[in-house]
Amino acid sequence: MLQVLLDAIVLGCSYALMAVGLNMVYGLLRIIHVAHAALYTLGAYVGLYCLLNLSQSLWISLFVGALFSAIVGVLMYRIIYSPALTAPRYVPLIAGAGVFIASQELFRLLAGPYPYSFDAHFQFLSIMTPNLRVTETQMLMITFMVVAFLCLFILINKTNLGLMWRACTQDMELAASSGININLIIAINFMIGSALAGSAGILMALYRNSVFPTMGAMVSYKAFVVIVLGGFGSIPGAAIAGIILAIAESFLGMVPIFNLPREAIAFLVMILVLMFKPKGLFGR
Amino acid sequence: MTFGYILSIATFASIYAILILGLNILTGYTKQVSLGHAAFFAIGAYTQALLITKAGLTFWSALPLTILLSMIIGVVMGLPSLRVSDDFLVLTTIGLNFIVMGITEYFDFFGGAMGIIGITMPTIGGKSIGTTGYFLITLSFLLLTICICYLFSKTWGRLAMEATGEDEDAAQSLGINTSIYKMYAFALSSTFTGLAGVLWAHSIGSVFPRNFSFEMSVLFLSMLVFGGLGTIRGAVFGAFVLYILPEFFRFIENYRMLVYGGMLAMIVILQPNGILGRGGLLDRCILRLVKKKAETQEIS
């Protein structure tokens, strides 16, 4: 039981890391960033390439993967979202979905449809007791998430940059007229969110020991569910809801009547939440 | 390229055109973006398949039942749209797609992952009609759908739907009960989509859960956006072009989703009104031509 819970928490970390980027973009631009999933897969592939060709170190591949995702994330904003900001609201949404689908195919064509294994050797803490096994990878994921969210929390609440970011989420025009470089803020926003998505991709690739073109799909659908549960635009909400969702999926899947596929359960929960609490469970 | 092959392409293109006309009412008129229309398609196809194989009905006797049921389920699936803002409706429709796929895959009643097979071709007067006959049936349903959609585009209902889609506050201030029109749109849309599902189930002869995946929903939306949101000509054009092109250029088959995805993004950013939509590419070209003509006449 404890083991199931632990596995669920690890899974929840990846949901949360994905959802936080989505939530940051939604909080700032009111766009549902469907193409976010592409960055998760991209991070995993770049990390794998790095590991196979450049260096044996997981840390370097994690860094390079996150960096690549961050750059591509900003490019995505410049190319597909920024021209569509004044257009009707379905435009950025459909454009994002298009890029997402295209990216999956691009990965398949470039790297082939088959999964690659992701073997990295690294030293990290682990717990091995008869009742509970926390592998190094699992420990790494949990630590990474905790550190990432703490940094983000400090960045947003304690720094000048965070203040500007919060001002932009309140009112973009007002922020711009009070001298904040909103393009810079949006770019940083995309950079951070994308880097987190990329690192989530690498960590999950490490955890599952596989990298494949459609790996981003499921986790990104889950991330949608998470931002609904956690409340739109709320960053701590995303962290909590990510873990809650993963736990709920794992345990509901054990009950015979809920013997539906995990994503069906997740979306069912999402729709019910949207119906009864349209602003999300922890929404402001 | 044999006659039979062309016939089957034409049949499927017509089926997709019916489906896209249905999607057009929902996404083109009330701007409720559906990225889960494969679910509505699945409901038509599965209902018909069950009525034929389990209840022993024929094509003609099952058809009205299926269409009625599609409409009802469509309205039920549309209920979240009353509570959810437009951004999150998209997530809801994606969710519906996965839920419907999950249900068909995991319950034996729907045949599970093995699907339902043995959906026979319709007969007329006890005689099998063959692929040519079936194409003619599909074509006449397409023409019927186009006629209904054309007549509908002249009604108050379409105006109210478009008003709802563009600005709910403004629509309300003109006496439009926006919730009701969203439901009407779901009802009409799922009716036509259900009809497409029925025709599709019979022409394939079987239904499987993976026929109705999220990728299909993306394809449907691409067809509509490519042709032009909110127009009949755009919907039919989009369905035909995007279905037929990859069939004739088999070598793109491998890149199909890449091309669709990329095109969807490009078209919607550069030409939000599609190729044949209002204020779309064609409209603007014509406008430019007319202007040029007028200018040359002035000069001469």
Next chain:
Amino acid sequence: MHLEIGEEKSGNSGNIVDVKILTLKNVKKHFEGLRAVDGVDLTLNKGEILGLIGPNGAGKTTLLNTISGLLMPDDGSIMFKDRDITLLPAFKRAKLGIARTFQIAKPFSLLTAEENVLVGMGCKLHGNISSLFKNCRKKEILQKADEIINLIGLSDSKNQLASSLPIGLLRKLEIGRALATAPSLLLLDEPASGLNNQERNELAELVEKIRKLGISIILIEHTMSFVMNLSDRIVVLHRGNTIAEGTPQEVANDPLVIEVYLGTKGVKYAS
């Protein structure tokens, strides 16, 4: 302090009938501690043009929204033609005869100008299931739409998509669309903003024409000359409260109004 508009007003007031078409009692609307509208009483007579002025953030648009039903008041009651409409949703109020325009023009951009007007004409039918079958392009309906389009002066561009119209025409189109619902009360939210002088004069003529149709009007406007010339009566809102009410002259000479709102502008206007 002398206002020229005085004579003109007395000529117009003949249209006003002493029948209350709209009565607001103690209407309140708060947003998380911000008292946008804080206990406003207001009456409107049939055929009257009421100017609603006040500095930015005074609660004018919020008040208008509570009348049109876009917002539900937190407290108080709204009576329209002897009927309590406090809890009615916006679309039902529209059917009863309250029409409005928006501060930021909200045309249906993918419909032609004519179709925009048609949407308004369907007001009474909208929502009915028969609206899905009834043709809206019958000859007599189009004729009636033409009358409205001529009234607002848009006949040249009636077949253009609303997205291609300039702001001046959009303002008129919005008014035409509202008129098409056959209202007895028209709420105009800053109809002259973004217009040049000529367009503003045309708009003033249009408002006069509308008044002659027997439609009561509540007009929010920042352009002083525009609102002072058109209105029979002015209500000044400040921080959600009514601080002055009366004829344009009375309000323009009210020291409190000059102090809190008109400021230098008011002095300039009055001199």
